[in-house]
Amino acid sequence: MGRSPCCEKVGLKKGPWTPEEDQKLLAYIEEHGHGSWRALPAKAGLQRCGKSCRLRWTNYLRPDIKRGKFSLQEEQTIIQLHALLGNRWSAIATHLPKRTDNEIKNYWNTHLKKRLAKMGIDPVTHKPKSDALSSVDGQSKTAATLSHMAQWESARLEAEARLVRESKLRSSSFQQQLGSPATDLASTSAQPLNKTSAPPASSLCLDVLKAWQGVWSKSTKSGLMSGIGSGLGLESPTSTLSFSENAVPIPSVGFGDNPTATVEFVGSSSTGEGGLVVKEEGGEEDWKGFGKTIHIHLPECKERMENSVTLMTGFHHDAVFTAEDQNSSEESRDSDYANGSHGTDDFEENKNYWNNILNLVNSSPSDSPVF
């Protein structure tokens, strides 16, 4: 027996919202917070079901929503995260704090998916469609690479979710002390609008970041690099690997059986500046996190490594540099990959794949006949 639909009551309005309805909903939430969505419509004088009200609020009326065209960087983030996470729009949306999962989903379905398809890339697997006929070995290596990355990211997102929940609880109890309605930090939806002058999304990010920091501080017994607060529009603090100034190996995956190198982030927590340093070493690195061990194979070439780490973990990397650093790193990345002329088969395979994605997102829709 399934649940009865929330809107089965006759007389409840459906379809597009009118400005008057929007105003009623806004005014009510501004005054009282949303509380129980089911009870809200009656209290707010709306002939809508609670679910409809919640959707209208979270997808349209919320004050911290960024609307309009997606930037190239946002597109890049979406594509990369989709390659890792699949259709987990809410998880992807957590990395684009001012975008709703619905908006991202729509944008993917109407724009990005088509672009990838036109480029001959399967939007589901993010691999060239011709690869479907490639050797089993090559395919499995690529799949294993993505699988590793997905596992890593999934574990991290789960941890994030826990931290967000804890953060909410802390915030909630704090708000209660202030005599405010129950709060929902993630959406800010329960906070009266006149009390949300600070950008809630960034607050959330910083909150998670701080908690995240703690997790890593414990495991690395070191401080945290920063740069997060340097004004990046797309910062994904939760994706930051929180490497210390003392340099901690960065995990990467599956570049074959080449001699390995240790990638380190050298940064300053006070200035927010930092960079990647690759140390050539023999042997392999196992990176342990979330109870999982990720086996690391890294090619020997410093430049290649820096580029590949940037590519394979683009959104991680982006998050740890200042905007200026980021731009320069992207420029060098683009030029390097435009010239790309080295590497093993495995590396070439990965490089080509991500290079395709980068070319895609770096192509202006208006300029390119492809789009």
Added chain:
DNA sequence: AATTTCGGCAACCGCCGGTGT
């Protein structure tokens, strides 16, 4: 100018997991 087709997006629907009773 009228009609048809297409693309974009807001909104709906059904399912699921968490929680309270």
Added chain:
DNA sequence: CACACCGGCGGTTGCCGAAAT
């Protein structure tokens, strides 16, 4: 433990404006 309720998520639909015919 079973059930009901609630909120959240992802897939899908349907409306509307723009573009094409």
